[in-house]
Amino acid sequence: MANNRVMVAGVEVSLDHWIGGRRVASVNRFANASPIDGSDLGAVAAGGQAEADMAVAAARAAFPAWAALGAAGRLPILRRFASGIMTRAAEIAAVETADNGSLLAGNLHRMVPRAAQNISFFAEWALGLNDHAIDHPEVVNNVRYDPSGVAVLITPWNAPFMLTTWKVGPALAAGNTVVIKPPEWAPLSCSLLADIAHAAGLPPGVLNVVQGIGEEAGDALVNHPDLARISFTGSTDTAKIIGQAAARSITPMSAELGGKSPFIVCADADLDAAAQTVAGQYINAGQVCLAGTRIMVEASIEAAFLEKVRDAVDQMTVGDPRDPATRVGPLIHPDHFARVAGFVERAKAGGAQLLWGGERAVAGALYFQPTMFAGADRDDEINQKEVFGPVLTWQTFVDDAEAIAIANGTEYGLAGTLFCGDEGRAMRIAEQVVAGTLWVNCFFVRDLAAPFGGSRMSGIGREGGTHSFDFYCNIKNIAVRKGSFAAKGV
Incomplete structure (x- = not known):
């Protein structure tokens, strides 16, 4: 033996x-x-x-x-x-x-x-x-x-x-x-x-x-x-x-x-809860297939909501995952770090606006800063391909039809997250988003009896x-x- x-x-x-x-x-x-x-x-x-x-x-x-x-x-x-x-x-x-x-x-x-x-x-x-x-x-x-x-x-x-x-x-x-x-x-x-x-x-x-x-x-x-x-x-x-x-x-x-899941925030949502949940997409260094990596915000609340998200992300401590205070640990492997960094560098070179992050967090180690891009075209790689790291994108919509079009505008359909204050509106949007699981006013709640895929x-x-x-x-x-x-x- x-x-x-x-x-x-x-x-x-x-x-x-x-x-x-x-x-x-x-x-x-x-x-x-x-x-x-x-x-x-x-x-x-x-x-x-x-x-x-x-x-x-x-x-x-x-x-x-x-x-x-x-x-x-x-x-x-x-x-x-x-x-x-x-x-x-x-x-x-x-x-x-x-x-x-x-x-x-x-x-x-x-x-x-x-x-x-x-x-x-x-x-x-x-x-x-x-x-x-x-x-x-x-x-x-x-x-x-x-x-x-x-x-x-x-x-x-x-x-x-x-x-x-x-x-x-x-x-x-x-x-x-x-x-x-x-x-x-x-x-x-x-x-x-x-x-x-x-x-x-x-x-x-x-x-x-x-x-x-x-x-x-x-x-x-x-x-x-x-x-x-x-x-x-x-x-x-x-x-x-x-x-x-x-x-x-x-x-x-x-x-x-894999997934490139939408995270939709309507103007009448609980914005504090939504902002905390957006920040939570960086958990496990973004190495979560279900993560809502495309943040989609109703245009009328963009500025106010962005500040709430920024404040929430500022509390996401990057460091040793054995420390209870840490919220973002390392990427899994040097090869995967290079892959994530490559997505970030190509997005920068392509003209996307870096709102925060975008760099190695600890010199010589596999820790990457929580990162957010805005201004990328919907068809750009950073909005289309799964990064599987702590990298999110920021987009806006003016009405439900546009939100649904953006949400469904990738080859994926794993999951989605929606924060909305009106039940009827929430259900109309949720029913039209292509996803195996769509969370409304919550995230990552998985009942073992419910279908998942x-x-x-x-x-x-x-x-x-x-x-x-x-x-x-x-x-x-x-x-x-x-x-x-x-x-x-x-």
Whole structure:
């Protein structure tokens, strides 16, 4: 058994894969550094075809017994899994922060509890899946949600632990077995997830983790012929590559992708609340796919609202994410920093007006100032492409028709935020904005029962409640002719 373990933020973490209930090393390894200060977090096992084959084989072997347990049989194991996450919440939060630079307080108080809920919620929801019957004059339609097989789950680096459980929860509750491909820029919290799953009593092979570079480990997994499902969260460009692999074997795929979401502020809105929420778009250094990055303000309140936003942003302290006072931490990786900085420099060169920020916040480090551009054309790159950093744009509109036109003027359709004081007006605007989720007078409130996903280039499919099981299950209808069975005597 491999034993390549390191101490990260005071927590022992394995750097090896988790396959078939044991740790598996690889000859090849890749470096992993903390975005906080560049410190070395260890050489992580880099999987490829051999590890992908091993993991899928282990998941296939474990599938029949796990599926046969039924939802009620899986429930106590998944409850222990969720409980184990909460028991180790402080450790998970510390490792996640060290690995991807996200705020420690946010991980401890929001992300890790939500991860535990992702497991327990779907385990409970699965209990009622097969209770659905549809009556017909001739037959009774008995709708069943059957396990589908092995699911490959590919997760992003901005919130790897929580977003992995968002997939793992319904996949396991449905009776599937899973192979997780963590992000190479932040793989460590998924390694902890494997330890917690094992301690909770998940049978060997039910949950597997294959680490590695996307072009190697990820490619081997999504092209494997023995998959039942592929679920991916990440960039639109990567999704196109995975989609081609899925199409070759007709493997169902879900994809939650990027966004360039509008944040619409009407003149009659609660401007103080709206301004604070705009400033909140810089959280996690803007590395949030749902962020409302295009601020759209009714022209009559532009000057007054801009000052409110400026005041709110002035309170957004940039610094070490382990400090409770910090609101904006580092970008994830030097390559990503260069990408964000490139967007900013091109916007400057193109004539966009820099309202604030626009520079590295800490010399030699991965911290970038909260940034706002105004005056860019609607079709300019800075208004069209996902930056995935602390960079927002400022636009104005004169009426609802213009607001809707600007909001829908990109290739994306993941989310949107609207602050408005009139319910009728708010609903008219919301109904016409192309988005999978539209928040009105709030932001980032996600009910696990509600559908979540993107439109256009922002994704395929929906997750949440029964919508998740619609994807992870083989849905069967057993249509029984009424009166075709003789009634049994007493």
